[in-house]
Every structure is written in structure tokens, then in C-alpha cells.
Amino acid sequence: MLGSFLGRAVVAAVRSVGAVALNAAMTELRKPETQAKLGAGIATVHHHLNDPEKRADLERAAGTAGKTAARMLGRAAGNLKNKLNG
Numbered sequence: 001m002l003g004s005f006l007g008r009a010v011v012a013a014v015r016s017v018g019a020v021a022l023n024a025a026m027t028e029l030r031k032p033e034t035q036a037k038l039g040a041g042i043a044t045v046h047h048h049l050n051d052p053e054k055r056a057d058l059e060r061a062a063g064t065a066g067k068t069a070a071r072m073l074g075r076a077a078g079n080l081k082n083k084l085n086g
Helices: 002-030 032-050 052-085
Strands: none
Touching (some): 032 052
16 A cells, blocks of 8 residues: 555656656747757758758768658658748
């Protein structure tokens, strides 16, 4: 019985800490300077993936899996950029 109580207490504490961490992260993401940094990073990724020479270098270095990863990264960056821009 005591073990069960301690288990539930630990789970509740972990959930509380998780909620606080998530709220802090969301608050940080809403800050204009954070969004500007994310936007600059996304622009750099887009530039590298859209530049044929750099993209070819990345794909050669990573092989077949790298091509798929580069496409996925480009899509994810584009989706995030669109969501940040509204």
C-alpha cells in the first residue's frame, strides 16, 4: 500500500514538473527574439538545401538515407517556417 502511494506521488510529481517545463518552453517560443533565431536557422537550412552544390555535397556524404533525410528536413523546416509566419 505504501509503495502504491509513493508510486502515485512520483507520477504526480513528474507530471507537474513536465507541465512546468512545457509551459516554460512554450513561453520561450512565443518570444519575438526566439522566433527570430528560429527563422534565421530555418533560412540557413533552406538556403543549404536549395543550393544545388551544397545539397549534392550533403547527399553524397550521407548516401541514400541522406537524400531522404534532407528531404524530410527541408519539409519540416518549411512547415515550421510557415507556422511561424502565420
